[in-house]
Amino acid sequence: MRTRITLALAVLLLLLAGCSPGGPADGGPVTLRFQSLAWQPDSVAATKELVREWNATHPDVKVEYVQGSWDSVHDQLLTSFEGGEAPDVIHDASDDLADFAYGGYLADLSGLLPARLASDIPRGSWETATFGRGVYGVPFLQEPRVLIADADRLRAAKVRIPTPGHPWSWPEFRQVARKLSGPGRYGVAWPLKEPVSATLNLSLSAGGRLFHRGADGKVTVRFEAGDEVVARTIHDQVAVDRSAPASTLGSGGADTLPGLFGGRYAMVPLGFSYRQQIVRQAPEGFHWQVLPAPAGADGLTQGVSPQTLSVSADCPHQKEAVAFIDFLLRPRNMVRLALGDWMLPTGTQALKDPALRTARHGWATGTALAARLRPAPAQSVRGYPEWKDKVATPAYQEYYSGASTLAELRHRLERDGNLVLARYQR
Amino acid sequence: MRAARTPRTRRAARAGQYTALLAYLLFLAFPLLWLLSTALKSPRELGSPHPAWIPRHPTLANVRQAFAEQPLAHAALNSLLVALATAVVTVLIATPLAYVMARHRTRAARAATGWVVVSQAFPFVLLIIPLFLVLKRLRLIDSPTGLVLVYVVWSLPFALWMLAGHVRAVPAELEEAAAVDGAGRLRTLASVTAPLLAPGIAATALFAFVTAWNEFFFALVLLKSPRRQTLPVVLTHFIGAEGVADLGPLAAAAFLATLPSLAFFALVQRRITSGLLTGAVKS
Numbered sequence: 001m002r003t004r005i006t007l008a009l010a011v012l013l014l015l016l017a018g019c020s021p022g023g024p025a026d027g028g029p030v031t032l033r034f035q036s037l038a039w040q041p042d043s044v045a046a047t048k049e050l051v052r053e054w055n056a057t058h059p060d061v062k063v064e065y066v067q068g069s070w071d072s073v074h075d076q077l078l079t080s081f082e083g084g085e086a087p088d089v090i091h092d093a094s095d096d097l098a099d100f101a102y103g104g105y106l107a108d109l110s111g112l113l114p115a116r117l118a119s120d121i122p123r124g125s126w127e128t129a130t131f132g133r134g135v136y137g138v139p140f141l142q143e144p145r146v147l148i149a150d151a152d153r154l155r156a157a158k159v160r161i162p163t164p165g166h167p168w169s170w171p172e173f174r175q176v177a178r179k180l181s182g183p184g185r186y187g188v189a190w191p192l193k194e195p196v197s198a199t200l201n202l203s204l205s206a207g208g209r210l211f212h213r214g215a216d217g218k219v220t221v222r223f224e225a226g227d228e229v230v231a232r233t234i235h236d237q238v239a240v241d242r243s244a245p246a247s248t249l250g251s252g253g254a255d256t257l258p259g260l261f262g263g264r265y266a267m268v269p270l271g272f273s274y275r276q277q278i279v280r281q282a283p284e285g286f287h288w289q290v291l292p293a294p295a296g297a298d299g300l301t302q303g304v305s306p307q308t309l310s311v312s313a314d315c316p317h318q319k320e321a322v323a324f325i326d327f328l329l330r331p332r333n334m335v336r337l338a339l340g341d342w343m344l345p346t347g348t349q350a351l352k353d354p355a356l357r358t359a360r361h362g363w364a365t366g367t368a369l370a371a372r373l374r375p376a377p378a379q380s381v382r383g384y385p386e387w388k389d390k391v392a393t394p395a396y397q398e399y400y401s402g403a404s405t406l407a408e409l410r411h412r413l414e415r416d417g418n419l420v421l422a423r424y425q426r
Numbered sequence: 427m428r429a430a431r432t433p434r435t436r437r438a439a440r441a442g443q444y445t446a447l448l449a450y451l452l453f454l455a456f457p458l459l460w461l462l463s464t465a466l467k468s469p470r471e472l473g474s475p476h477p478a479w480i481p482r483h484p485t486l487a488n489v490r491q492a493f494a495e496q497p498l499a500h501a502a503l504n505s506l507l508v509a510l511a512t513a514v515v516t517v518l519i520a521t522p523l524a525y526v527m528a529r530h531r532t533r534a535a536r537a538a539t540g541w542v543v544v545s546q547a548f549p550f551v552l553l554i555i556p557l558f559l560v561l562k563r564l565r566l567i568d569s570p571t572g573l574v575l576v577y578v579v580w581s582l583p584f585a586l587w588m589l590a591g592h593v594r595a596v597p598a599e600l601e602e603a604a605a606v607d608g609a610g611r612l613r614t615l616a617s618v619t620a621p622l623l624a625p626g627i628a629a630t631a632l633f634a635f636v637t638a639w640n641e642f643f644f645a646l647v648l649l650k651s652p653r654r655q656t657l658p659v660v661l662t663h664f665i666g667a668e669g670v671a672d673l674g675p676l677a678a679a680a681f682l683a684t685l686p687s688l689a690f691f692a693l694v695q696r697r698i699t700s701g702l703l704t705g706a707v708k709s
Contacts, residue, residue: 033650039666041495067652069662071669072643075551079647083558085567093667194668254670262475271668281473 030061030317032324035068035087037307040276043340050336054327061320063089081105081312088315089324094128094139095197095305095379101136102382107311108134112322117329125346128375129308137308140329141343143272144293144302144369145202146362147188151287153180153266164292164300164368170206170233173294177243180266187243189265190234191251195396196388198269200377201303203230206296210413211381218425219381221417223410229296231399232406239402249400261286269293272366276342279361290362292369300369303376306346344370383424391416458684464677465489472673488674489682492664498679500653501660505639506686508570508656512577512638513631516585519578520630521623524589525615529598539590542583550580554647561648568650576648577638585630592626593619628694636687657683 038047044067051065066087068076074096080086081100090106100106113135118126121139129137154161159176162168168176177187192198200210207226213219237244245265248256253270254277260268261283278288292300309328311321327333331349338345338356344366345351356367378384395412398404452459459479464472466484492498527535557576558567566572596619604614642658649655661683664676 037667039663040672041491044495065652066650067655067663069646069659069665070667071662071665072646075643076646079554079558082555083562083567085558085562085650252669254673257473258475258477261473264475274670277473277670280469283470283474 029059030320032061032063032089032315032317032321033066033087034063034089034324035066035091037068037070037073037091038337038341039070040341042276043337046336046340050328050333054324058324058327061317061324063324077105081314084314086312086314088312088317089321090310090312092137092308092310093305094137094308095376097129097137097308097310098131098380098382098384100310101131101134105313106136107313107315107318107321108136109138109311109322110135112311112318113138114322114326117326120329120331120347120349122346122348122371124374125306128304128306128379129310131380137310138325138329139306139308139346140334141338141341142304142306142346142370142373143343144304144366144373145198145269146272146293146366146369147267147291148260148270148274148278149267149289149291150260150263150265151289153263154289157266161289162291162294164365167292167295167300170229170294170296174233174237174241174243177237177267178241181241181243185263186245186265188237188267188269189248189256189259190238190244190269190400191253191256192234192249192397192400193252194393195249195400196392197303197305197376197378199230199234199396202269202293203227204301204303204374204377205293205298206230207298209377211377219421221387221414221421223413226297228406231396231409233294234400235402235406238400246401249397257281260288267291272344272362273342275361290365292365300372302369302373304373305376305379307341307343344373381421383421386424387417387420391420458681461677461681461684464673465681467674469674488678492675492679492682495675496660496663496679497652498657498660498682501655501657502683502686504570504654505657508573508577508645509635509638511570511574512581513635515574515578516581516634517627517631520582520585520589521627524586525593525619527586528590528593539587542586545583550643554643557644558647567648568654570649570654573645573648573656574638576644577634577641580641580644581634581637585634588633589623589626589630592623592629595626596622632691632694635690639687 034051036044036047038044048065051063054061054063068087068091073092077086077090077092077100081103086105092100097106110133117138125139125142126135128139129135157176157180159179160168173188180187200208203210203226206229208224208229210221210223210227211219212222234244238246238249248259248265253268253274256265256268256270257274257277259265261281272290275290282288293302309325311318311325315321328337329347331347331353334345334347334350335353335355338350342361344356350356351367351370356363358364378388381387392413395404395409395416399406399409463479463481465488466481466486468481468483468485468487471478471482523538527538561567561572561576564572566575600618600622601614604618609617640658641656642662645656646659646662649659661676661679664672664679666672
C-alpha cells in the first residue's frame with residue numbers, strides 16, 4: 001500500500017514537472033501573444049483562421065492565439081499589466097480602455113498606424129479609443145441597438161414599419177407599443193440589466209449628453225431636456241401605459257427571447273449581434289425583423305463602445321504587433337470577423353461588402369445605421385464606473401420601475417453623481 | 427384503542443419523514459438536474475417560452491459541440507493534476523503542523539492558531555498582484571507548480587484548523603498507553619494516531635481538492651498558455667460580452683465538470699462524514 005502511494009506521488013510530481021514551462025527560446029522569429037475575446041464558434045473559427053494565415057505568410061513574426069474571456073478580462077488584464085506579463089496584442093472594448101490608457105499600460109498607436117488603416121476607420125470611431133492625445137486601440141467591430149420585432153404582430157396591428165430612412169420618433173414608438181399591447185401581451189420588453197449604458201447610448205438620438213466637459217477639462221453631469229426623452233419613454237411604457245413589463249427591467253437580453261418567441265412581447269430592443277441567437281433559437285414559423293431604434297432630435301444617432309485591438313506598452317515588438325493588427329483588419333478580413341460575430345465592422349471599405357448589405361437577417365438595417373454611431377458618452381469620463389454602479393444604476397432602476405420621479409432621478413444623477421466625479425478630477 | 431393507533435401514527439410519521447427527506451434531496455439536487463436538463467436540450471428548446479423539466483427531444487449535440495469548441499478533456503486533466511497535487515501537499519504539510527498545534531499548547535502554538543485565523547481575513551483581490559509579482563520572480567507564472575503552491579497556501583489555514591480539531595478528538599491517553607507498552611514516538615504516530623486521524627485527513631484532502639478543482643481567478647491570472655488552462659477558466663469561454671452565454675454547450679461542460687468532484691466525494695463519503703463530525707466537537 002505504502003509503495004503504491006509513493007509511486008502515485010512520484011507520478012503526480014513527474015506529471016506536474018512535465019507541465020512546467022520551458023525557458024524562452026533563444027533567437028528565432030519574434031513571437032507575439034494575441035489574446036482574443038472571440039467566443040461564438042464562427043468568430044473563434046474566423047479569428048484562428050486569420051492567425052493561421054498570418055503565421056503561414058510571416059515566418060519572422062509568429063502569432064500565438066490565446067483565448068480570453070469577456071467575463072473577466074478587466075481584472076485579468078490589470079493583473080497581467082501590473083506583473084509585466086500582459087499579452088502583446090489585446091482584444092477588448094473601448095469602454096474598458098480608459099484606465100489602462102491613462103495608467104500607461106497600453107502603447108500609443110498614433111505614430112505606428114499605417115495610413116490605410118488610419119483612413120479606413122472613420123474619425124468618430126477613432127474617438128472611442130482616443131484618450132488625451134493618444135490612440136490606445138483600433139476600434140474594429142461595433143453594434144447598434146436595434147428593435148427585434150415579431151413581424152406577424154406588427155403586420156396584424158397594421159402599424160407603419162420603420163426604416164432607417166423613415167424611423168419611428170420616440171412618441172410614435174410609444175404609441176405603437178401601446179397598440180401592440182393587450183391582456184397578457186406587451187408591445188415592448190426592455191431588458192435593462194445594464195440600464196445606464198443602454199439609456200445613455202440611446203439618449204444621443206434625442207440630443208442627450210449628460211456629461212458636459214468645461215473649459216478647464218473637468219466633466220460635470222447635467223440632466224437636460226435631451227436626456228429626459230428616452231428615460232421618460234421607458235418609464236411611461238412601464239409605469240403609465242403598461243405597454244412594457246416591469247419584470248424584464250432586471251433581465252439580460254437573452255432572457256427576453258423566450259417571451260418574444262412565445263408572443264408575450266412584440267418588440268425587444270437588443271444589440272445587433274443578438275440576431276445570431278434568434279436564428280439559432282427561434283421556433284419554426286416565427287417571423288422576425290430588425291427595425292432601427294426610434295429617432296429623436298438628432299435622428300438615429302447612438303452611442304457605441306466598439307471592440308478594440310490594442311498593443312501592450314511593454315511589448316518589445318510594437319511595430320510588428322501593429323502590422324498584425326493591420327493584417328487582421330484588412331477590409332476582407334474585417335468582413336470575416338464581422339460576419340463571425342454578427343456585428344458591424346468600423347472600416348468604411350468593409351462596410352461596402354455585399355455580404356453586409358443583404359436584407360437577410362437585418363444586415364442592411366444595421367449597416368444603414370453605421371454612419372450614425374458615435375462614441376458612447378461616458379467612456380472617456382474618469383470615475384464613470386463608480387458613478388454608474390453607485391449612483392446611476394440604482395437611480396435609473398428606481399425611476400423605470402415607478403419607485404421614483406423624474407425630478408428625483410435628475411437630483412441623484414447630478415448631485416450624487418457630481419460628488420463622485422469630483423473625486424476623480426481633483 | 428391507543429395501542430391500535432400507535433403503529434399507524436408511527437407509519438404516518440415515517441412517511442412524512444421520507445417525504446420531507448425526498449423534498450429536501452430534490453431541493454439540493456435541483457441545480458444539477460436543471461443543468462443536466464439544459465445540457466440535453468436543443469437551442470430551439472432552450473428558447474422555448476414554456477421550459478420543460480424533461481427535454482422533448484433530448485440531444486447530445488451540446489456535449490459534442492462543447493468538446494469540439496474547447497479543449498475540455500485536456501483542461502479537465504490539468505484541473506485533476508493541480509487538484510490532486512494540492513490535496514496531497516496540503517495534507518502532507520497540514521498533518522504534522524496540526525498535530526503540533528493541537529498537542530503542544532505552548533504560547534507559540536496559540537500564536538500560530540491566531541495567525542491562521544487572521545490570515546483568513548484578507549480578501550484574495552488584495553493578494554493577487556503581490557502574489558503575481560512573487561511568483562514571477564520565482565519563474566512560476568504560467569506553471570501548474572506555481573498554481574499548486576498558491577492553492578496550498580490558500581487552503582492551508584482552514585486545513586490546519588480543521589485537522590487540529592481532529593487531532594484533539596484523538597485521546598492523548600491512547601498515545602500514552604502505546605508509550606507505556608514500549609512504542610517510540612514515530613511508532614505511536616504511525617500505528618495509533620494516524621489510523622484514528624484517517625477520516626480527518628480524508629476530509630481535509632477533499633476540502634483541498636474541491637477548492638483547487640473549482641477555483642477560477644488565480645488560475646485565470648496565473649496560467650497564460652491555453653494548453654495549461656484549467657476547467658473553470660475554459661468554461662468561461664462559452665460566455666460572451668454582456669454575459670450572453672452559449673447556454674447548451676456551457677451547461678453540458680459545466681455538468682461534466684461537476685462529475686469528478688461528485689465521484690471523489692462518493693468514494694470517500696463514509697470516511698468524510700465521520701471525519702467532519704469528529705472534528706466538529708471538542709471533547
